[in-house]
Amino acid sequence: MSFDNAYESLLGHEDAHWAFGTGFSEALSGVNREFPADVDKDALAAYCLMLGDDALIFSQRLAEWCSRAPELEEDIALANIALDLLGQARMLLTRAGEVLGKSEDELAYLRDEREFRNVHLAEIDCGPGPGGDFGTTIARLLVFSSWRLALFSRLAPSPFWAGSADPVLAAIAEKGLKELAYHRDHAAQWTVRLGDGTDESHRRVQAGLERVWPFVDELFATHAVETRLPGVAVDPASVKSEVDGVLDAVLSAAGLTRPADTRAARVAGMAGRDGVHTEAMGYLLAEMQHLHRSLPGAVW
């Protein structure tokens, strides 16, 4: 028997060995998923939806760059980051679904726009389509991953912070922590490369920061769901100074200017966490949910 490469010689012709199987088993299969007695389960489900939807929707946005990034390596990078976030989303939606009585697929594909709880920063259209730009995507990735990393570092158990009182949420955060640190460093290194690069790259990443900055305010606004979960959720207001410090360090190294604090318009005080979304969200969901809604129960 002759083989074209080392992998084939190891595996013979057993296709079943390849990791491109059909269908996926449940994201938290076999994990001990009891709920702590004193936890408000409805609020916990709402909180897992918030964090899960942030990851799911931003993952969809990042995946749009596949084959459209300025260089091949960045196609792979953004797709890998999207994959990490999709994995986090699957576990978080599964956790929420245990309370809501729904599967991760039902939550991802069969909810309408008003039922999604992601922040606006995750959903806005930063390209690669018209009006978008790689510099804006890097600016968004920097802000998003710095913020999410700060939240997850407090949800995960550590000698420094207690971690979430929900052991499943704490374990998901512990798992995602190193991934998010790698994403943030990737975005930070690109921000420096673009900001400290040519006049054109500097101009475009600065414009990207200006584009995403109005959506930063929502990231640190304490929501009623977080207030209902003391010891389980992290109050995002408590991570603001840490994230500000990280962003200032990156912008300073990149020679970029921190945009003035502004706040994107809300509807009667509501934003993404309340299910009120920007115009871009409907288009995103139409593409993301189309196949599952057209062919219910379809598996890959």
Add this chain to the structure above:
Amino acid sequence: MTTALEIASAVRDPELPVLTLADLGVLRDVSEADGRVVVTITPTYSGCPAIDEMGADLRRSLTSAGYSEVEVRLSLSPAWTTDWISDEGRSKLAAAGIAPPSRVGPSVAGPVPLNLVPPSRQVACPQCGSPNTSEISRFGSTACKALRRCNACAEPFEHVKEI
């Protein structure tokens, strides 16, 4: 008779087939009672698509060895890091032309420090052994790998990135 632990330990990783699941450090526990086997594995990355294949391969290997009841459980904590890859696994990676990760050690408590420049790690070329290598891409063909190039022999190679 071969034990369930020995069989599970010999199952190969679907994406790094030079390693067994035990070498990779994702096999956390194998317990056996009355012909029923419970295997606990942990994912490398949250979105790693190979985790389902690992479970299927474990079930297939154990079933064909005569264990009729096999359950595969997932464990998230303690989270996998590249420090879980065994010394034997590191040697196997290097022999297959994939640079193994260096040891990272426990992470510092508190806010995660920012790396504005890639950490300068000495990653030796798995082909010629030269320490003079540079990173081409921080991400590679699978979630766990980066791509590097040797400046001495000019060969590109994969590197299991430290996490």
